[in-house]
Amino acid sequence: MANRFDVVILGGGNAGFGVSAVAHEAGKSIAFIEELDFGGVCPNRGCTPKKVLVAAAHALHEIEIAGIHGIDVGKPTLDWAKLIDREKDMIGFIPDAMADVAAKRGEVFRGHARFVGPNAVNIDGTVIEGDNIVIATGSKPRPLPIPGAEHLITSDDVLSERTLPQEVVFIGGGVIAMEFSHVYARAGAKVTILEVMPSLLPRMDKDAVDAVQQESERIGIAVKTGVEVKEITKQNGKLRVAFKHGGKEQSLDADRVVNGAGRIANVDTLDLAAGNVAHDGIRVEVDSYLRSTSNPSVWVCGDALVASAQLSPVATYEGRIVGRNIVDGPSVEPDYAALPSCVYTVPALSSVGLTEQEAKEQGLDVAVSTNDMTGWFSGKSYGETVAWSKVLVDESNDRFVGAHMVGHQGEDLIHLFSMAMQHGISASRFKETSFAFPTFSSDAKNLF
Numbered sequence: 001m002a003n004r005f006d007v008v009i010l011g012g013g014n015a016g017f018g019v020s021a022v023a024h025e026a027g028k029s030i031a032f033i034e035e036l037d038f039g040g041v042c043p044n045r046g047c048t049p050k051k052v053l054v055a056a057a058h059a060l061h062e063i064e065i066a067g068i069h070g071i072d073v074g075k076p077t078l079d080w081a082k083l084i085d086r087e088k089d090m091i092g093f094i095p096d097a098m099a100d101v102a103a104k105r106g107e108v109f110r111g112h113a114r115f116v117g118p119n120a121v122n123i124d125g126t127v128i129e130g131d132n133i134v135i136a137t138g139s140k141p142r143p144l145p146i147p148g149a150e151h152l153i154t155s156d157d158v159l160s161e162r163t164l165p166q167e168v169v170f171i172g173g174g175v176i177a178m179e180f181s182h183v184y185a186r187a188g189a190k191v192t193i194l195e196v197m198p199s200l201l202p203r204m205d206k207d208a209v210d211a212v213q214q215e216s217e218r219i220g221i222a223v224k225t226g227v228e229v230k231e232i233t234k235q236n237g238k239l240r241v242a243f244k245h246g247g248k249e250q251s252l253d254a255d256r257v258v259n260g261a262g263r264i265a266n267v268d269t270l271d272l273a274a275g276n277v278a279h280d281g282i283r284v285e286v287d288s289y290l291r292s293t294s295n296p297s298v299w300v301c302g303d304a305l306v307a308s309a310q311l312s313p314v315a316t317y318e319g320r321i322v323g324r325n326i327v328d329g330p331s332v333e334p335d336y337a338a339l340p341s342c343v344y345t346v347p348a349l350s351s352v353g354l355t356e357q358e359a360k361e362q363g364l365d366v367a368v369s370t371n372d373m374t375g376w377f378s379g380k381s382y383g384e385t386v387a388w389s390k391v392l393v394d395e396s397n398d399r400f401v402g403a404h405m406v407g408h409q410g411e412d413l414i415h416l417f418s419m420a421m422q423h424g425i426s427a428s429r430f431k432e433t434s435f436a437f438p439t440f441s442s443d444a445k446n447l448f
Contacts, residue, residue, distance in 0.1 A: 005031040005106070007326060008121060008130030010113045010270070012102055013040020014312050015136035015302025018319020019326070020105045026327040030106025031128055033113045033121070037095035038102055040138050041303070042312040044094060049159050050344065052087040053183045057346045060186040061385075068383035078187045080164035087159065115275030118295050132297055132326045135270065135277075135284060136319065139263035139303035139310055144171060148232030151239050152259040155180065165189055165255035169241050171229055173200035175343050177260025178212065182345045185221050192222040192252055193260070194243055199225055201343065205355040207370065208404040211388040212349045215406070218385065232257055265304045282306060289330040290322050299326065308334070311341055338421035340414045347386055347407030350414035353421060354402040359392055366392045366401060369448040373408050378440055384408060391417070391448040398426040403447075409440040416444050 007023045009016040012034035020030055037044050056078065063076045102108050111124035120129045141154045153161075155176050168184050170177035173195030185191045193200070193216075200223065201209045213223055230242040230249075238253040265282055272278075278285040278294035283306040285293045290305070292298035299322045302315035317339070321332050340352040359366045373379045373387035384407050392402035403417035420430050427448060435442040 003031070003107075004129040004131075005029045006130070007031070007106075007132045007134065008128060009033065009106075009134045009136055010121065011040065011134075011136035011138055011302070011304070012038040012098065013136060013138050013302060013315065014042060015138070015304070015315040015319040015322075016040075016134065017098070017101070018316040018321075019134050019136065019299075019301065019323040020102070020319075022320055022323025022327060024105040026323075028327065031109060031130065032102040032106050033109045033111070033123055034099075034102070035110070035112045038098035039094045042315075043091060043098070045156050045159060047312055048094070049087045049091050050155070050179060052090055053083065053159070054179065054344045054346065056083050057183045057186040061346050064186075065383040065385065078164070080187060081162040084160065084162045112269070114269065114271040115273075115277065116271070117274065118276045119297050121275075130297070132299060133275070134319075134322055134326075135267060135298065135300045135304050136302045136315075137266045137270065137304050138315075140266045141259050142172075142261045142264045144229075144259060144261055146171070146229050146232060149259075151232045151234065152257055154259050157256075158258060161256075167238075167252075167254040167256075168192070169194060169239075169252055169254040169257045170260035171241070171257060172259065172261030173197070173223070173225065174260055174262040175201065176262065177258070178216070178349075179344045180258065180260070181216065181221050182219070185216075185219050186346060191220070192254075193224065194227040194229055194241070194245075195223070195225045196227055196229070197225065201349070204343070204349065204351060205390060205402075205404040206357065207390055208349055208351065208388070208406055211386055211406040212343070212345055215347065215386040216345065263303065263310055265306055267304055287330075288333045289325050290318060290334065291325070291330060308336060309339070309341055311339075314339060338418050340418040342411045342414070344411070347384070348411040350405045350410035352403050352414050352418045353400065354392060355404070356390065356392060356402070359401055364401060365395045367395050367448070368392055371447055373443065376443060378438060378443055379408065381438070389447045393427045393448055398428055399424070400427060400430075408443065413440060413444050416441070 006028035008031045010033050109123045113121045113123050116122045167190045170193045173193045181191045224245050228244040233240050239257050242251045276295045277292050284300045286300050301318035301322045303310045324332050343349040370390045379387040387408040388406040390404045394401045400421050431445045
């Protein structure tokens, strides 16, 4: 006889925990299914361990500019193996700790789940049923249809290999490529990014991306856009990447070639057809409440969705919405308009709301304020190599609709604009706010 639960959650990451927090509080019976490690990609193989490496890159950046302050520290060296060991030490407790939380909220099943009916899944031979089944299976690296793709490594490998490569090529110029390229380059590796699109980070504000690209090139990263990668082969102990750029056939040799083309929803092995879950092979079709359009018992949240940003806080946010809609009935729709995000280059690119192009496409009457803050007192005091911002204010209602920053502690300042957008604080009220001076925060009201 199959076990039956109120809520069956496929995946033990942030989205699944968001669902379980709400469902558990409401007294629902919960089944958690996890194939790998509890916590999912972000704390184990993504944003959390990556930030340990980014912190080291920040330290190297501070050493680089120390001379501005009259400090002579000489040329630093980074022990890459020690850095990787530190990263592993900092995250090692996470899977067990999160598994303990899951066990307190429901019954835990280990293994790979696949649908065997509209309300049933099979976990390596064990069948369980659920009044509600939540697909929170996260994402996986986007496969690249390139001859020799088996030679590619992923971000998982970057976070695990204890030897710093001398030469690295990233195929793709997305978030993963940009963040790890800054770590590698500041650690002393020669880095090249090959991007098929006309620009890096195509979803971000173009001017902000240009500012990041200039800083990337300043620290030695070679950026080539509009590239067609032909193949990857082994040549004399190296990996050779053959590509076409600017109408010319070219090649690069490297110790490592990294898949930097982003991630896709991890849903292709769930046998969605058996669950009567409509999809196009990658995208599960959902309504505005994150419920399957073909099976009202199935919900989707986190990176398993395609339309929303693949970010840890977004996954938790969507998970809690799904939890509320399961407990109270479909009534809550996600609102992504004011959710901030950061690309952790060094310095970081931070963003919230609309890009300038999106605002124009929506026909909004926006005042656009762009600033180079490297000459401002705060920028000069800290010797910022890049300090740039763009703020968009809807002139019809005096409200922020977008903000984008590179450097200038933007990864923290962006939350001021996010809070203003979420809570309806006008641009005029924002300007009237008092901040301690001199601080980067005090500059925020001078950005528009």
